[in-house]
Amino acid sequence: xxxxxxxxxxxxxxxxxxxxxxxxxxxxxxxxxxxxxxxxxxxxxxxxxxxxxxxxxxxxxxxxxxxxxxxxxxxxxxxxxxxxxxxxxxxxxxxxxxxxxxxxxxxxxxxxxxxxxxxxxxxxxxxxxxxxxxxxxxxxxxxxxxxxxxxxxxxxxxxxxxxxxxxxxxxxxxxxxxxxxxxxxxxxxxxxxxxxxxxxxxxxxxxxxxxxxxxxxxxxxxxxxxxxxxxxxxxxxxxxxxxxxxxxxxxxxxx
Numbered sequence: 001x002x003x004x005x006x007x008x009x010x011x012x013x014x015x016x017x018x019x020x021x022x023x024x025x026x027x028x029x030x031x032x033x034x035x036x037x038x039x040x041x042x043x044x045x046x047x048x049x050x051x052x053x054x055x056x057x058x059x060x061x062x063x064x065x066x067x068x069x070x071x072x073x074x075x076x077x078x079x080x081x082x083x084x085x086x087x088x089x090x091x092x093x094x095x096x097x098x099x100x101x102x103x104x105x106x107x108x109x110x111x112x113x114x115x116x117x118x119x120x121x122x123x124x125x126x127x128x129x130x131x132x133x134x135x136x137x138x139x140x141x142x143x144x145x146x147x148x149x150x151x152x153x154x155x156x157x158x159x160x161x162x163x164x165x166x167x168x169x170x171x172x173x174x175x176x177x178x179x180x181x182x183x184x185x186x187x188x189x190x191x192x193x194x195x196x197x198x199x200x201x202x203x204x205x206x207x208x209x210x211x212x213x214x215x216x217x218x219x220x221x222x223x224x225x226x227x228x229x230x231x232x233x234x235x236x237x238x239x240x241x242x243x244x245x246x247x248x249x250x251x252x253x254x255x
Contacts, residue, residue, distance in 0.1 A: 072188070074196045076102040076110040081206035084217065093119040097127075098207050100198050106235075107228045109161070111184055111196035115173060115207070126168045128152055129161040130196065134186040140164050141185040144175045144200070149185070177204035 078100055085096040099114040112129040128140055134154075141149040152166035176182065177200075184196040 070191075071193045071195060074102065074110050074194055076104050076196075078102050078198045081203050082217075083206045083209060083211045085211035088118075091118075093121075095119070096211060098203070100203075102196055102198055107231055111198070112161075113182065113184065113198060115168070115176075122170070124168045124170070124173060126150075126152065126166045126172075128164045128166075128184055130164075130184065130186050130194075132157055132159065132162050134162060134188055134194070135191075136162075138187070142166065143183040143185065144172070144179045145181060147175055147179075173207070176200055177207065179203075 079102075081098060081100050083096060083098050085094050087094050096117050097114045098117075099112065101112045102110040104110055110131070114127045116125040116127055126142065128142075130140070134140075136154045138151075139154055140152040142152060143149045150166055150168065150172065152164040154162055154164045156163050179200040182198045182200055184198070186194050186196070188194050
């Protein structure tokens, strides 16, 4: 699968939303501001081979359900949709990604999605990144509002994220343009379905609009790194302020 080989050999460039875009060889995004140092799946070889198999329908995650004890909602804030394009020198064609990321208020990565298109190619690809620790079988699902879910198979895992992809049609993209929300569903190690909810507002605007300037991406990446560093420093200071000063006697134990 092209997803696996491309992700393993390309350097990443972070976008404004923290998505690292791997456009040069035709693949999507990375889930953190830094590319993984060792691009190797965490799974055993036997498990990795099973990743190629499509997700079986009977074991697929359940559709979103309010207050379902078997469903966990990943609470986060979606970033704006961003369109990024670059020319692939191997095929001399432009490749575009329309991406969005879900992050916690602390800046922690939760999920990333991207619609990938190649110039003059009717085929489209939907690429997903979720945190590691999810069950590779039966894969993931995409749900636009209340439409029929689309299955996605895992392709490769890095220490900071696992990736999956699914072929999509122009009709699926049209549904995203008209839709209100996109839910990525995965199953964690306890067997619970995890819903990563992203918003489709302004997807059509980003999809049909011009790509963002690479210089803007670089500047926004810098601001993102500074903001994450600021939050980390604030968290460290809060923890330090809660520690007793050296030489301070410990409070008496409760009787």
